[in-house]
Amino acid sequence: MSGKLYGIGVGPGDPDLLTFKAVNILNNVDYIFAPKARDKDSNALKIIKDKVDYQDRLIELSFTMSKDKNKLNESRQQIASKIEDKLLEGYNCAFITLGAPCLYSTFIYIKEILKDREQLLEVETVPGVTSILSCAAGYNLHLVEAGDDLAILEAGFTEEKFKNILDNFNTVVILKPTTDLNNLLNILENQGLQDKMLLGSKTGFSDQFYIDNIDEIKKSKINYLSTLIVKKEGI
């Protein structure tokens, strides 16, 4: 009988924002797969290390960061095969992912690849606290109250698209702002939002910081793991 695969959201960075469910499962599976970018430590692994004794059960996975779609797909297929092998041997496995598995996680690729293959494998997804929520919480900021809607965007959009979205949404969360920072800051200034925004860098991690000033952002070293919140009514 095949093992079961758990996609586990380990939250935004603070180990205390792990859920009981995540830790229970991680302490009981046979193998824990931890994704990492080549040469860097796995952020997800840092989060669980004090609550989960993963010695001898850890398998680190180096995802290619290539922009070449074929190479990306090949790397994901290989990783999926590695996981599939363990499952077919009957082992229960967990794949850990920052934040929540259903939002922009590498687990999505793995689960979709396995779904397309012949073997019918049991999968369970365990949600976690996302960086969006920890960014807002760490500033005691609310994103939306009754009557409001929320847009969550990846940086890299055009000003025209952003204007269209601002017509319909009072609050916009922008993820991965460093991938398109100059363009993004220009758009915010053009739209008169330069003092109606908050950037949280690595919120949930111990080295988190916040900036609510666009000039300060330009001067700062912002981590890839950051979140930008725009509120038309101000922060």
Place this chain on the structure above:
Amino acid sequence: MSGKLYGIGVGPGDPDLLTFKAVNILNNVDYIFAPKARDKDSNALKIIKDKVDYQDRLIELSFTMSKDKNKLNESRQQIASKIEDKLLEGYNCAFITLGAPCLYSTFIYIKEILKDREQLLEVETVPGVTSILSCAAGYNLHLVEAGDDLAILEAGFTEEKFKNILDNFNTVVILKPTTDLNNLLNILENQGLQDKMLLGSKTGFSDQFYIDNIDEIKKSKINYLSTLIVKKEGI
């Protein structure tokens, strides 16, 4: 010296989706405030009851469900005063809320009222797993992968607004669908989305269920605590 107020997200329903941080704080504060609609048990309280011994520390708060804005505001002001009194007496207090405090929670009103008052009170918000995330996870569904954006709407919108949003978003999450269900289902049918949606009722609670068929939704008794996910590419 005044006490500190914690706004605690207790997650979507499953007690195991509580975070360690939430439980640690709840086990250490002097008072726990639990919001409830008159005559109903507090859902947030049900979630914590097995992990937190709140006996003698619990203060239940009955929020008015009136549609009269003055009455609503009056009720919230009274509740904020009740909490403020305990804080000014030096007690550390927690206010528990379903899901995450920054998304459509009653904690938002309390924190904003206290911010406007003269007393400077220390507030800390603790994020939790939201029903949106548990709805997706329970179906092994992902909401967005790299390159996608996400819209989160409260039911009650016009078809024109929804069409405009569909132009920009492939995935739309609709909260509180029961408040405007017939209109909402008509809009989804008009837009050809009747088989590209998933409704999760009370996801995270033990009596959760899913429906991915619009005719089935029409025949079912859907709980107020439900989430509807629309994906243009299908579920």
